[in-house]
Amino acid sequence: MMSVLWRRGVVYLLAALAIVYVGYRLPGLLPGDYVTTVYGGAEVVLTADQEQLLRARYAAADNFFSYLQNLLLLDWGESWAHKTPVFTLIMAALPWTLLLMGGAHLLATALGMIAGVEAAWRRGGRLEKAGVGSMTLLQGVPELALGVVLLLVFSYQLGWLPAGGGLSAYAEAGTGGLLLDLLRHLLLPLATLVLAWFPGNFLLARASMVLVLRQPFLVTARAKGLPPWRVRYRHAARNVLLPLVTRFGLRLAFMVTGALVVETLFAYPGLGTLLYQAISLRDLPLVQGIVLAAILALLAVNLGLELLYGRLDPRTW
Amino acid sequence: MNSGASSNRCLWPAILLAAICLTLLPLLGPARAGEPTVRIADGRGDWGLPNPFHHYPRGPGYIHMSWVFDTLVWKDHRGELVPALANSWAYEPQRQAFTFQMNPQAQWHDGTPVTAADVAFTIDLFQRHPTPWVNLKEISHAEVTGSRQVTIFLRHPYAPFLADIGGTMPIMPAHIWREVEEPTSFTEPGAFIGSGPFRFIDFNKVQGTYLYEAFADYYQGRPKAARLIYLRSSQPLVALSRGEVDLAAIQPEMADALKKQNFTVLCDERGWNRKLMINHRRPPFSDRRFRQALAHAIDREALIAQAQRGHARPASYGLLSKDHSLYNPDLPDYAPDPAKARALLEEMGYTADAEGFYQLEGRPLIVELLVSNITAGGQSVPNRDGEKIRRQLARAGIRVELVNMEQAVTDQRIRDWQFDLALSGHGGVAGDARILNEMISPNYSGGSVNSARFDANPELEELLATQLRAMEPDERRRLVHRIQELHALELPAMPLYYPDACVAYNPRLGIDWFYTPGGVGKGIPIPQNKLSVIGE
Numbered sequence: 001m002m003s004v005l006w007r008r009g010v011v012y013l014l015a016a017l018a019i020v021y022v023g024y025r026l027p028g029l030l031p032g033d034y035v036t037t038v039y040g041g042a043e044v045v046l047t048a049d050q051e052q053l054l055r056a057r058y059a060a061a062d063n064f065f066s067y068l069q070n071l072l073l074l075d076w077g078e079s080w081a082h083k084t085p086v087f088t089l090i091m092a093a094l095p096w097t098l099l100l101m102g103g104a105h106l107l108a109t110a111l112g113m114i115a116g117v118e119a120a121w122r123r124g125g126r127l128e129k130a131g132v133g134s135m136t137l138l139q140g141v142p143e144l145a146l147g148v149v150l151l152l153v154f155s156y157q158l159g160w161l162p163a164g165g166g167l168s169a170y171a172e173a174g175t176g177g178l179l180l181d182l183l184r185h186l187l188l189p190l191a192t193l194v195l196a197w198f199p200g201n202f203l204l205a206r207a208s209m210v211l212v213l214r215q216p217f218l219v220t221a222r223a224k225g226l227p228p229w230r231v232r233y234r235h236a237a238r239n240v241l242l243p244l245v246t247r248f249g250l251r252l253a254f255m256v257t258g259a260l261v262v263e264t265l266f267a268y269p270g271l272g273t274l275l276y277q278a279i280s281l282r283d284l285p286l287v288q289g290i291v292l293a294a295i296l297a298l299l300a301v302n303l304g305l306e307l308l309y310g311r312l313d314p315r316t317w
Numbered sequence: 318m319n320s321g322a323s324s325n326r327c328l329w330p331a332i333l334l335a336a337i338c339l340t341l342l343p344l345l346g347p348a349r350a351g352e353p354t355v356r357i358a359d360g361r362g363d364w365g366l367p368n369p370f371h372h373y374p375r376g377p378g379y380i381h382m383s384w385v386f387d388t389l390v391w392k393d394h395r396g397e398l399v400p401a402l403a404n405s406w407a408y409e410p411q412r413q414a415f416t417f418q419m420n421p422q423a424q425w426h427d428g429t430p431v432t433a434a435d436v437a438f439t440i441d442l443f444q445r446h447p448t449p450w451v452n453l454k455e456i457s458h459a460e461v462t463g464s465r466q467v468t469i470f471l472r473h474p475y476a477p478f479l480a481d482i483g484g485t486m487p488i489m490p491a492h493i494w495r496e497v498e499e500p501t502s503f504t505e506p507g508a509f510i511g512s513g514p515f516r517f518i519d520f521n522k523v524q525g526t527y528l529y530e531a532f533a534d535y536y537q538g539r540p541k542a543a544r545l546i547y548l549r550s551s552q553p554l555v556a557l558s559r560g561e562v563d564l565a566a567i568q569p570e571m572a573d574a575l576k577k578q579n580f581t582v583l584c585d586e587r588g589w590n591r592k593l594m595i596n597h598r599r600p601p602f603s604d605r606r607f608r609q610a611l612a613h614a615i616d617r618e619a620l621i622a623q624a625q626r627g628h629a630r631p632a633s634y635g636l637l638s639k640d641h642s643l644y645n646p647d648l649p650d651y652a653p654d655p656a657k658a659r660a661l662l663e664e665m666g667y668t669a670d671a672e673g674f675y676q677l678e679g680r681p682l683i684v685e686l687l688v689s690n691i692t693a694g695g696q697s698v699p700n701r702d703g704e705k706i707r708r709q710l711a712r713a714g715i716r717v718e719l720v721n722m723e724q725a726v727t728d729q730r731i732r733d734w735q736f737d738l739a740l741s742g743h744g745g746v747a748g749d750a751r752i753l754n755e756m757i758s759p760n761y762s763g764g765s766v767n768s769a770r771f772d773a774n775p776e777l778e779e780l781l782a783t784q785l786r787a788m789e790p791d792e793r794r795r796l797v798h799r800i801q802e803l804h805a806l807e808l809p810a811m812p813l814y815y816p817d818a819c820v821a822y823n824p825r826l827g828i829d830w831f832y833t834p835g836g837v838g839k840g841i842p843i844p845q846n847k848l849s850v851i852g853e
Binding site: 030032033036037039040043044045046047050081083084089092151152155156162163164165166167168169170264266267270273274277280282 | 371519526528552729755765
């Protein structure tokens, strides 16, 4: 067991090094540069001397080894646009992305699994057919369209929920009020993501469950006189977990880029908004930092999934 | 064991929520019952910290800084310069110097009086630590010449001085900045002590929110709003309708819906110029006749009606806004006329093929047009012009390959002269006529992607240099008129139209926002002039 872990650890370390290198190089290949982007449409016009000075100040450093060395010391560089350490910016935005994306993933996966299991159990019935039809349709609707519809209905027409932001700015409220405000702002972007991801989870869980329901061990379970819910969840649904966990992990790994559209639409704070602004401005240290964070998340999720597979299905080790 | 594991599972989300709440608790300000708070929506949210060394070099960044720091003079709702920190001023041609009498009531946010020495120190500070907003190349030095009097000496006569420096350069407190060695690293609370109508209280980078509180002892009267809050919002229509914000930039199409909800809608029709960049260093664009043919081929009224849905006005070929006091109405005109465009091309030797498209010595005439979303007044504006221009030029026998790119990529290609035609734009056309120098000549524009960087006409170059030195208004008017005439003749870049830039605001707060003719400071077309919020 330890030797397996050791081997995998080495493989992950090498993969991390390779991907970190790519993550370091790629943003620098983006056409455009910080000075042109920031001053291009500005009301001020730079003189040739001023431009030369700025270009020298914002020239990208080109030494991967010192970059790597600094990373290990948690020095991820300083954002050119924000004039703030990249690590600080990422850590400030990360909780918001985790709250939104993590919450949406958990809800979409849990609800999708329960609905998928129940639909498969009622296979051939009207409810199952309607569920499969509507979910297939819903799966084709982009997150952006869902978000706009929710915004128009619940914010513009009904006026129940705020139009954007993570919370009311500088509101006078106690901790309870702050929590409520946080949840009210979270609801629309969260609902958008849950609605966007739920159909995929539902269809996957239903399809996997349909295959499982044909297995002989379920006949045994029924013959033992176990209650139906126990047969469904303790015996059958457990086998549906593996593909759902895989999907969960893959989706979670794309947390940063996945958040971009919804965070932008709802002006929700987080890594997606930060990345969007960093790319627009060609703020290379920040782009590199966020790409690095995404890479590390991807590797961590992959490693976590491998360990989880071992718990869910010991044959995979 | 199970229950312990279960409570651990519940614990993590709770810890996450609690951590976020603790981070945000400091944002809860004290309640200030009875005093109005003004909430302003911003599409981007982050414009840097509001001091001259930290705000981003775009109009919204300067506006943030202008709440905190005052200048010597300022523009009012007619665009005229009015007293700010200086009560009065005068120019002495013999000494090439401006003398300012300071307002004795003015004080810094920490209670220290603003003095003439602060002005002299500010000149010295920005000479040692230049920022793109304050270019003091034309200034020699400043001297305190009386208890409340300061004289600023110029190296040469400099006509844009009052608008470009007097009305743009923030005055800095000497007692704070004297000890600061590196201003770009100075972010202590003292870095935000100004003499403006609002104190800077907080900026939350992640949320994209700013908080300013009124400076009760402001020398021009107590501000009408107790607090200004900026917040990031990508849905201005919804945010305004729900009362989440009191002022927001809107698309012109939203105006009617918001007027019905009793919002006041303001539109600035001539402060920002959409233009066609032309690579005049490359044939056939280097031939003036070709550029004039383009002007005849492009029907700007049709462009406005179809691509802008009528929400724009044709621009002056002379570049300065038609609202500008130095605007020249007698300029060469280019009525839309594909036949005239064809005649000019044929004069250059082009011949039409069977389909009516031109070629020269067997090589078909194909030009590339770069288009991208552009940022106007801090807001990203979608581009619908490219396709329309492509069709219009096709009618004049010019084949166009449309290339849609991200703005940063387009900007870089323009900067490096790797383009034929490109759609671009800039503000400042209603501001000081120095904009002509910056948008025409490479000698004043560095590598600006909005500047035509055209120096092929020696008379134009000479006039541009002379108009900056013309301190007599009539003399400057004559020079600027001729510059516009030559620009319209040469067309180093083609002004297309002034798009309507609109905002909606809640009038019930008692604040009448306005677009400043000529723009705030160096020509920022954003209706957040601090005079809107000051006094009765």
